[in-house]
Amino acid sequence: LDEVVDEMSLEEEIGPDLRKIHASGKHLLAIINDILDLSKIEAGKMEFYNQNCDLEALVKEVASTVQPIIDKNSNVLDIQIENEIGSMAVDITRLRQILFNLLSNASKFTENGTVSFIVCRKTINEADWINITVKDSGIGMSPEQIAGLFENFSQVHPQNIQKYGGTGLGLMISKRICEMMDGDIFVESTLSEGSTFTVHLPVKTLDNE
Numbered sequence: 001l002d003e004v005v006d007e008m009s010l011e012e013e014i015g016p017d018l019r020k021i022h023a024s025g026k027h028l029l030a031i032i033n034d035i036l037d038l039s040k041i042e043a044g045k046m047e048f049y050n051q052n053c054d055l056e057a058l059v060k061e062v063a064s065t066v067q068p069i070i071d072k073n074s075n076v077l078d079i080q081i082e083n084e085i086g087s088m089a090v091d092i093t094r095l096r097q098i099l100f101n102l103l104s105n106a107s108k109f110t111e112n113g114t115v116s117f118i119v120c121r122k123t124i125n126e127a128d129w130i131n132i133t134v135k136d137s138g139i140g141m142s143p144e145q146i147a148g149l150f151e152n153f154s155q156v157h158p159q160n161i162q163k164y165g166g167t168g169l170g171l172m173i174s175k176r177i178c179e180m181m182d183g184d185i186f187v188e189s190t191l192s193e194g195s196t197f198t199v200h201l202p203v204k205t206l207d208n209e
Contacts, residue, residue: 037173041180048091048181050206055085055130059119062096066103073111077103082120088130089204090181098174098185102134102197105170110138110194121203128203135196141189149187150175 040046063079070077106115118133141149150172175185183201 035169038169041173041176046177046180048094050089050204051092052087052206053090053092053095054087055119056081058092058096058099059085059117062099062103063117066100066107069104070107070115073107073113075107075110075112076114078114078116080116080118082118085119085121085130086203088201089206090201094177094181095201098177098199099132099134101170101174102199106134106136106138106195106197110136113137113194130199130201130203132199132201133196134198135194137194140191140193140195141187142191145191146187146189150185 037046059079059081063077067077103115103117114137116133116135118131118135120131122129122131171185178185178199178201181201183199186198186200187195189195
C-alpha cells in the first residue's frame with residue numbers, strides 16, 4: 001500500500017512537468033514540419049500522390065482526430081454533408097493536413113461556440129468541384145488582418161500570440177497546397193463575429209490526371 005501511495009505522490013509531483021514537456025515537444029514538432037513543408041514548396045520539391053479518396057470517410061476521420069481540440073475550448077463541431085460527395089483522386093495526406101489546420105484554427109479562436117464543417121459537391125461549367133467550408137463563431141478578423149493572412153509567418157492576432165500560439169505558416173502552406181492541386185482557399189470574416197474558410201478543389205479521377 002505504501003508503494004502505491006508513493007507512486008501516486010510521485011505522479012502528482014511530476015505529472016504537470018511531464019505534460020508541459022509533452023506539449024512543448026508537440027509544438028516543436030509542428031514548427032519543424034511547417035518549416036520543412038515551406039522549404040519543399042519554395043524549392044518546388046513538394047510531391048503529390050493521386051489516391052482514390054472516399055470523401056465522407058475522410059471527413060469523419062478528420063472530425064474524430066480534431067475532436068479533442070474542439071472540446072478543449074468547449075466548442076461544438078457541426079458536420080454537414082450536403083449531398084452525395086462521392087470520391088476524388090487527391091493526395092489524401094495533404095488534404096487531411098489542410099482540413100486539420102482549418103478546423104484546429106477555427107476551434108483555437110473560438111470559445112463556447114460552434115465550428116461548422118460543411119462539405120458539398122457542385123457542378124460548375126460542366127466540371128465537378130468539392131467545396132469544403134469551415135465556419136466558426138469566434139473572434140473573427142478585420143480587413144487588414146485578412147489582407148496579410150496567407151503571408152509567411154503571419155500572426156493574425158500578434159497581441160495574443162502567447163494565448164493562441166502557432167507558427168504563422170499553417171494557412172499559407174494550406175493555400176499553396178490547394179493552388180498546387182488546381183484549387184484555392186477563400187476566406188470571409190468579420191471582427192468579433194467569426195470566420196469562414198472555403199476549400200475549393202476540382203474533382204479528378206485516377207483516369208484523368
